[in-house]
Amino acid sequence: MLSVQLRFTEASIFHFSSLTVSLQVHRRLQLASTSSHVSLPSSSSWRRATASDSHSETSESLERRWDSLGFNPVKTDYIYVMKSSQDGSFSNGNLTHYGNIEIIPAAAVLNYGQGIIEGLKACRKQNGSILLFRPEENASRMRVGAERLCMPAPTIEQFLEAVTTTVLANERWVPPSDKGSLHIRPLLLGNGPVLSVTPAPEFTFLIYVTPVGNYFEDGLKPINLVVENVIHRATPGGVGSIKAIGNYAGIMKAQAEAKANGFSDVLYLDSVHNRYLEEVSTANVFVVKGNTISTPALGGTILPGITRKSIIEIAQSQGFKVEERLVSVEELFDADEVFCSGNAVCVMPVGSISLMGKRVEYGESGFVVSRQLCSALTNIQTGLTEDKMGWTRVLNTDIN
Ligand SMILES: *Cc1c(COP(=O)(O)O)cnc(C)c1O
Numbered sequence: 282m283l284s285v286q287l288r289f290t291e292a293s294i295f296h297f298s299s300l301t302v303s304l305q306v307h308r309r310l311q312l313a314s315t316s317s318h319v320s321l322p323s324s325s326s327w328r329r330a331t332a333s334d335s336h337s338e339t340s341e342s343l344e345r346r347w348d349s350l351g352f353n354p355v356k357t358d359y360i361y362v363m364k365s366s367q368d369g370s371f372s373n374g375n376l377t378h379y380g381n382i383e384i385i386p387a388a389a390v391l392n393y394g395q396g397i398i399e400g401l402k403a404c405r406k407q408n409g410s411i412l413l414f415r416p417e418e419n420a421s422r423m424r425v426g427a428e429r430l431c432m433p434a435p436t437i438e439q440f441l442e443a444v445t446t447t448v449l450a451n452e453r454w455v456p457p458s459d460k461g462s463l464h465i466r467p468l469l470l471g472n473g474p475v476l477s478v479t480p481a482p483e484f485t486f487l488i489y490v491t492p493v494g495n496y497f498e499d500g501l502k503p504i505n506l507v508v509e510n511v512i513h514r515a516t517p518g519g520v521g522s523i524k525a526i527g528n529y530a531g532i533m534k535a536q537a538e539a540k541a542n543g544f545s546d547v548l549y550l551d552s553v554h555n556r557y558l559e560e561v562s563t564a565n566v567f568v569v570k571g572n573t574i575s576t577p578a579l580g581g582t583i584l585p586g587i588t589r590k591s592i593i594e595i596a597q598s599q600g601f602k603v604e605e606r607l608v609s610v611e612e613l614f615d616a617d618e619v620f621c622s623g624n625a626v627c628v629m630p631v632g633s634i635s636l637m638g639k640r641v642e643y644g645e646s647g648f649v650v651s652r653q654l655c656s657a658l659t660n661i662q663t664g665l666t667e668d669k670m671g672w673t674r675v676l677n678t679d680i681n
Pocket residue numbers: 400524560561562563564565584585586587588589622623624625
């Protein structure tokens with residue numbers, strides 16, 4: 282067996298050596314929700330660091346550490362691992378200490394990219410409790426992706442229980458509400474051995490979490506995009522509409538070039554006409570013109586973002602007309618605002634787009650629409666406003 286080293290920014294935020302870790306065992310998990318209720322089997326026991334594990338450091342220096350959060354993986358306390366059996370069902374999921382995983386060299390995921398990622402976040406409310414945002418959407422999106430890649434996937438209930446268990450076990454890594462969030466990364470991997478191109482005989486579902494800072498330190502800072510004419514993110518009939526792990530290595534080159542040229546990211550066009558907007562590397566795109574907000578329609582090459590879906594609903598509830606359709610690149614010259622959406626960036630206004638040798642700038646109006654939608658969404662995610670949509674799930678931490 283080969284031991285795969287996952288490289289991490291070594292817990293630059295916390296130093297574990299200074300901790301006296303006392304673990305509270307067999308603590309029952311409870312998941313309450315404003316919208317729905319998930320009760321966990323009584324066998325669901327777990328371990329976590331308690332509040333008494335707090336650092337010998339002063340609260341002032343802890344505060345500084347939260348302030349230095351970026352978007353790099355941090356070694357947290359626990360990961361969740363669940364394996365499939367012969368019939369493709371998953372069982373016996375467990376928390377284990379955060380560390381390297383073992384994988385056989387002939388694993389389908391290493392050789393042929395049979396794997397799916399998901400991404401969601403947990404936010405801390407001002408009162409200390411923790412909120413998940415639409416996690417059942419991630420669960421079902423992973424199932425759709427798994428079906429496309431000939432993989433079995435955990436049930437929605439298993440996914441929710443696993444996410445809840447993992448977040449609560451790593452509870453001390455959830456930043457205070459104004460400092461960031463806990464990024465949750467579920468993976469589904471074909472880890473069984475294969476030699477020819479064929480689905481793996483075994484699969485692993487794994488979750489790790491890492492605290493991340495807020496994207497916008499000093500309010501919303503618009504990003505500068507460049508339209509890519511040569512490299513495409515997705516093609517019709519391909520796997521662009523699912524979070525297949527292989528989708529991301531292919532865009533690193535275009536993104537690296539864009540960054541080297543001073544841009545924040547790349548805006549991709551459709552691969553057939555090279556004319557219609559697709560999305561930014563890992564975020565969906567929206568174009569605002571008057572009271573109408575347009576975004577590329579799903580149905581093949583666009584990743585169905587949960588933030589995208591939420592923004593569409595919020596915008597409609599605020600009286601905007603939302604159109605999901607082909608959006609041509611020419612419309613960028615005429616737009617009032619452009620923004621992108623994703624669970625990491627929330628809603629990110631676009632300050633400029635470079636295309637066809639020109640640079641279009643936005644923001645004269647102060648990104649009113651982007652800001653309005655961004656705060657409506659983040660207020661729901663962080664529990665600042667009442668969640669009338671029923672999107673958030675409160676994790677009962679009984680820490681307070
Ligand atoms: C994850 C992802 C998004 C955003 O999806 P959310 O569910 O909103 O986080 C958009 N585009 C791509 C390519 C992605 O991988």
